[in-house]
Amino acid sequence: MADWIKSLPGAAQVYLEDKRLDEVECIISDLPGIARGKAVPATKFARQDYFHLPDSIFYQTITGDWGEAAGDEGFIEKDMILKPDMETATAAPWTGDWTLQVIHDAYDRDDKPVPFSPRNVLKRVVQLYRDKGWEPVVAPEMEFFLVARNLDPAHEIEPMIGRSGRPAAARQAYSMTAVDEFGPVIDDIYDFAEHQGFEIDGITQEGGAGQLEINLLHGDPVKLADEVFYFKRLIREAAMRHNCYATFMAKPIEDEPGSAMHIHHSILDAKTGENIFSNKDSSETEHFQHYIAGLQNHMPAALAVIAPYVNSYRRYVKDHAAPINLEWGRDNRTTGIRIPLSSPKARRVENRLAGMDCNPYLGIAASLACGYLGLTEGKKPKDEFKGDAYDGDGDIPRVLGQAIDLFDEATALHEVLGPEFARVYSIVKRAEYDEFLQVISPWEREHLLLNV
The missing domain is CATH 3.10.20.70 (Glutamine synthetase, N-terminal domain)
Known part of the structure; x- marks a missing residue:
């Protein structure tokens, strides 16, 4: 050898x-x-x-x-x-x-390093943390759909046919029977992951028809982004073996929930290894509050990176398992920023806005960048939201064009991600958005052709 x-x-x-x-x-x-x-x-x-x-x-x-x-x-x-x-x-x-x-x-x-290469962007953000004596730790959750083969883009995407011979059913969250429907695909996902040396923390059925979630163990941001990058490919390959597609579109099927890449963050003191979100008496630190404030204050401008396509914004629908604002709450899945139940040592902040359609390097980099700005600015977040955050106001962009406008104005965010990356990314996204605006949709033909 x-x-x-x-x-x-x-x-x-x-x-x-x-x-x-x-x-x-x-x-x-x-x-x-x-x-x-x-x-x-x-x-x-x-x-x-x-x-x-x-x-x-x-x-x-x-x-x-x-x-x-x-x-x-x-x-x-x-x-x-x-x-x-x-x-x-x-x-x-x-x-x-x-x-x-x-x-x-x-x-x-x-x-x-080429400044607009996504892996280099993430490395830049991680280094900014390390320059401050901090070690960022993340844990991504990957949601995706297994769908029937779709050879004609004009046709709607449909759930795959499961082992029973019936289409995958919706609203079966956490159902083991639903997971069993996709057993052969899941078996190949596990086999491929084992060959590649990846440890899966768990696979669950989500709320959509044929929608699954894979959780990864927490760790170094670059290493975890590499794994998500690899996982997208291996999941697609596993699905193709069984005459179906795996899609990471944010919203592939009407009236079904979208697919997110929830990102959990915690920050360690590089010298002591202690979580900077927790005091010695187990109470929450000011760093913890500042981190939440950073996500609240800068995430609207970062949305063009973590929700990068026109389809991404179809996911942010009230009562469809995706947030519509940047409220924060403890153990509250209706808020955009969730504080999961945990021990003080594992205290973390979950960003629930990122879509599974984002580039994992850029999505994690943008989320960490917002938290970094919060830590360095030292601002307080809004009061914790109690109750159903869908009753609150939406405070995030609703379309890609608006999100790009906010991104272009976010000079503080550009300095963290890299000004040259921000320049290139904006130009490419605007070109992409202009391409989309030239496409006439079936909705427009159906409702406007003879009625306006």
């Missing part, structure tokens, strides 16, 4: 035990969170320290069109230098041969 293979993470070594590695997929996340890169023979990968991709992969919209974000040099598609992070090496167990995936980091010609 080659020396570099001997230094791989344990799960990758177990996967390749007594096997001949055929191929390595060298990948990086673009702005939407799609894996871009190259597949190379293992023998070639062993000889290369880096490879090149054009920086234009970060200027593409979700449709494949381009935002005019190239800057002063113009659209010359200059090469980036992509270097492997071998700690991310993991199996691609759905392939027909023995293949590894390795996430790469993007650098420019001067060996500086």
Whole structure:
């Protein structure tokens, strides 16, 4: 076995035990969170320290069109230098041969991190915490739907057919029988995750028809974002094996709840390892209050990052399991900011606004950025909300265009995420929104064609 293979993470070594590695997929996340890169023979990968991709992969919209974000040099598609992070090496167990995936980091010609590469954005935010002597810890929850194959975009998305031969039923939250309906898909998800060295904290049925949730153990933000990035791919591959699709759209089916990526945050003192949200007498600290205030004050401007598509805003519907405002409350799932039941040592803040359609690196980075601004500004949050927060006023943008406007004005947020990232992201999102505005929907044809 080659020396570099001997230094791989344990799960990758177990996967390749007594096997001949055929191929390595060298990948990086673009702005939407799609894996871009190259597949190379293992023998070639062993000889290369880096490879090149054009920086234009970060200027593409979700449709494949381009935002005019190239800057002063113009659209010359200059090469980036992509270097492997071998700690991310993991199996691609759905392939027909023995293949590894390795996430790469993007650098420019001067060996500086490319500022609009999503993984670099998250690393920047995490470093700002560490510069203050803090260690951020996150735990993402992933919601998604298993749906019937949809070959015609004009047709509505429908739930998948379960083991019983019937379509998946809605409003069966936490039902083990409902989970059993998707048993073969879930079995493959567990198998793929085990091969890749990922530990699943649990899988539950959510409230939508064919909607599932996977919880991951808390840990380092970059490592957890890598896992969500990998998980999206492995879940899609598991579904395809069973003649269905996995979708991470925020709102794929009318009258069903949407899919979120709830993000739990806690912050440790880097020297002591203690949770800065809890005092020694177990009471809540001022840091805890400041963190909540940061989410309340800056999340409206960050929404364009954690709710990145026009479809994202269809999720924020009253009484449909998604928040409509940034109220905060203890053990209250109607608020946008929830404080779960926990011991003082595990005290944390849950951001319930992020959609599962967001790029995991950018979604976690934006959420942490808001909390960081709260910690550094030292402001107090609004009073805790008691009762049903759906009775309160909505205080978040309702459409993507409004969210982008708020993002563009948020200079404090730009300084945390990186001004160059903010510039590129805004241009690409506006190009994408303009594309959408050119599309005439069935609703418009049905109700406006002959009536106005």
